[in-house]
Amino acid sequence: MIKVKNVWKIYGKGEAKTIALKNINLEIEKGEFVMIMGPSGCGKSTLLNILGLLDVPTKGAVHYKGRKTSSMSENERAVFRRKIGGFVFQQFHLIKTLTALENVELPMMLDEKDKRYRRRKAKKLLKMVGLEKRINHYPHQLSGGQQQRVAIARALANDPKIIFADEPTGNLDSKSGEVVMNILKELNEKGITIIMVTHEQELTRYASKIVKLKDGEIVEIVEK
Numbered sequence: 001m002i003k004v005k006n007v008w009k010i011y012g013k014g015e016a017k018t019i020a021l022k023n024i025n026l027e028i029e030k031g032e033f034v035m036i037m038g039p040s041g042c043g044k045s046t047l048l049n050i051l052g053l054l055d056v057p058t059k060g061a062v063h064y065k066g067r068k069t070s071s072m073s074e075n076e077r078a079v080f081r082r083k084i085g086g087f088v089f090q091q092f093h094l095i096k097t098l099t100a101l102e103n104v105e106l107p108m109m110l111d112e113k114d115k116r117y118r119r120r121k122a123k124k125l126l127k128m129v130g131l132e133k134r135i136n137h138y139p140h141q142l143s144g145g146q147q148q149r150v151a152i153a154r155a156l157a158n159d160p161k162i163i164f165a166d167e168p169t170g171n172l173d174s175k176s177g178e179v180v181m182n183i184l185k186e187l188n189e190k191g192i193t194i195i196m197v198t199h200e201q202e203l204t205r206y207a208s209k210i211v212k213l214k215d216g217e218i219v220e221i222v223e224k
């Protein structure tokens, strides 16, 4: 589904030069639950952003379903990010002035879906993540775990094939983190590919493949 070939990411020049990724080769198949792990600064987020087409490699190629993503137009890349990928971040990134329901509706508005459809779908997704009683709450009226569940519902709005999650449990206590992980596990069982960055060793039990990075290089890939 996604193939990464000889990918390098280099930031800056001269003394400020940082090699964030060194010759990464990786294949991700449909239905996998991939965890990208490693110490702080080893390049996890950089790799996730390149896989999700949020960023481009300095050298090397990323293929999605056999298609070289560097040959896609900016519009095609945007469509990939909106319709193929769903993104979840450590900081939730909800819009503060919108309710939970409106936050989930937002990506569908960009897609010009009609209002009744959007509302019905957003309610269904919030119910799926166990928030049917919180749909009219604003982010500040929700706990961190609840906000992250809203963010997951939002990521699902356009029926993505792949969820890209960067430390989705990083700001949560272990109980809320487990609720979030179980939602990701259920989505994976429904066929959605999950690609997640974490440094929490205990979460590896959810993964079908663990990609271990160190200093920008893959040091080990464990398949389970």
Ligand SMILES: Nc1ncnc2c1ncn2[C@@H]1O[C@H](COP(=O)(O)OP(=O)(O)OP(=O)(O)O)[C@@H](O)[C@H]1O
Residues within 6 Å of the ligand: 011, 012, 018, 019, 020, 038, 039, 040, 041, 042, 043, 044, 045, 046, 047, 199
């Ligand atoms: N925009 C940027 N400009 C310059 N250097 C960057 C930039 N983004 C990341 N880096 C550097 O690239 C390296 C990899 O960063 P990255 O954020 O991918 O690591 P990470 O493994 O996700 O770290 P963490 O676990 O701390 O979030 C780091 O040395 C970082 O300082």
